[in-house]
Amino acid sequence: MTLRFAYNTNGAANHRLDDAIRLIADCGYDGVALTLDHHHLDPFADDWQHEAERVAALLERLALGSVIETGARYLLDPRRKHEPTLIAPEAEGRARRVAFLNRAIDIAAMLGSETVSFWAGVPQAGVATEEARLWLGEGIGRVLDHAEQRGVDASFEPEPGMLIETVADYDALRARHPRLKLALDTGHCLVTQDIDPANAVRRYADRIGTVAVEDMRRGEHIHLPFGEGDMDVPAVLAALEEIGYSRLVCVELSRESPRAHAAIPEAIAYLRAAAA
Secondary structure, three states: OOOEEEEEHHHOOOOOHHHHHHHHHHOOOOEEEEEOEOOEOOOOOOOHHHHHHHHHHHHHHOOOEEEEEOOOOOOOOOOOOOOOOOOOOOHHHHHHHHHHHHHHHHHHHHHOOOOEEEOOOOOOOOOOHHHHHHHHHHHHHHHHHHHHHHOOOEEEOOOOOOOOOOHHHHHHHHHHOOOOEEEEEHHHHHHHOOOOHHHHHHHOOOOEEEEEEOEEEOOEEEEEOOOOOOOOHHHHHHHHHHOOOOOEEEEOOHHHHHHHHHHHHHHHHHHHHHHO
């Protein structure tokens, strides 16, 4: 079995979306992890449906699969990074995040994407953990209901520094929301150091909705080009092969946008060599 690789458009933020998609295709990737943003298929634009149809047609022409990512930094609030989240203290803010995630699900349905990935958010000062968990559960329930209606998988990403940081935290969530798949960023396992990345692939084989790969140093949440950190990439790829993983393996190098023209081909060349 041959693994299928994708590149996240948050690592091509200085490119027009069509240019980024064509560059990814030209380099031999099998898909795109599309981070919805104000300049990349803006989900709040008046013509978002027409744009989604246009992008879907482009992906089809280029024979690319897709995953929808929802981690744009200032899409919902130009002054606060990633806010509002599912655990924002204001009910209106939480509702806005749910509406955005549901729009992302609508777009995923139009593109035929494998899944939509999302996370919890960072607890704000004065918010009790139990209250934040209650809000998170309510939001996840609404997102999962919409995803089920649209026939789209919803995948939850544990994120260092957020309310849900580790795969063990995800386990507790899934106990309450059995439809919730895991968006496994293997680099995050090195940051939290709670589980070996390759072991995480094996342990969660039956519930992985999407997987991200990059290099990263232990305990340091910085996405690095392959070969610059502590990630045993061949071991992760071998584990994915072992479990028969057939979905896209997504490269996430959001800091590499200024050199995306070089980073995109470099990454797939490294992965092909590591897989071999």
